[in-house]
Amino acid sequence: MSIEEIPQGANVQILSKDEKKARDLIKKLNLKQIKGITRVTFKQKGNLIYAIDQPDVFRSAAGTYVVFGEAKVDDMNKRIAEAQAQAAQQEALTKAAAGSATDDKSPESITADLQAASLEDKKIEEEDVDEVVDESGLDAADIDIIIDQTQVSRTKAVKALRKHDGDMVNAIMELS
Numbered sequence: 001m002s003i004e005e006i007p008q009g010a011n012v013q014i015l016s017k018d019e020k021k022a023r024d025l026i027k028k029l030n031l032k033q034i035k036g037i038t039r040v041t042f043k044q045k046g047n048l049i050y051a052i053d054q055p056d057v058f059r060s061a062a063g064t065y066v067v068f069g070e071a072k073v074d075d076m077n078k079r080i081a082e083a084q085a086q087a088a089q090q091e092a093l094t095k096a097a098a099g100s101a102t103d104d105k106s107p108e109s110i111t112a113d114l115q116a117a118s119l120e121d122k123k124i125e126e127e128d129v130d131e132v133v134d135e136s137g138l139d140a141a142d143i144d145i146i147i148d149q150t151q152v153s154r155t156k157a158v159k160a161l162r163k164h165d166g167d168m169v170n171a172i173m174e175l176s
Helices: 017-028 074-099 107-130 140-150 154-163 168-176
Strands: 032-034 039-046 048-051 056-059 065-068 069-077
Touching: 017 065, 140 154, 140 168, 154 168
Parallel strands: none
Antiparallel strands: 032 056, 039 048, 048 069, 056 065
């Protein structure tokens, strides 16, 4: 059968003489063929990747693999650039869908947003200041360290220490 006689779209493998010999030797070595693998990649320094699409993969009992297929060079830098461009395009679509409220970049709008955010923070801080928390059983130095590390109110620091049974590390992690 010649190449011209093969119907278009048929899944036919044309193997070289050496590849046929190698496959016959693999059968004699009792290697098991692994089905379902669609791509095998090998990475070298400098983001250079060799990829084999639709490979024939065989595995030995010792865990070594033999892979047959055509290796093609795949440049990771190109793929990264494509992914970044796609992410930027997705972000632009998200911003466009958000509406005109986020599009307003006038100084007055920015100032109003900052003032609203600071007022919310002050309300939360005022709530914490008004509340008196029992510090008995806790070391004052531990509370001061948590306040210094996380820049929160004393009330929040005490609550976090109580929640974590005096464990400063977990209290700081929660507040950070």
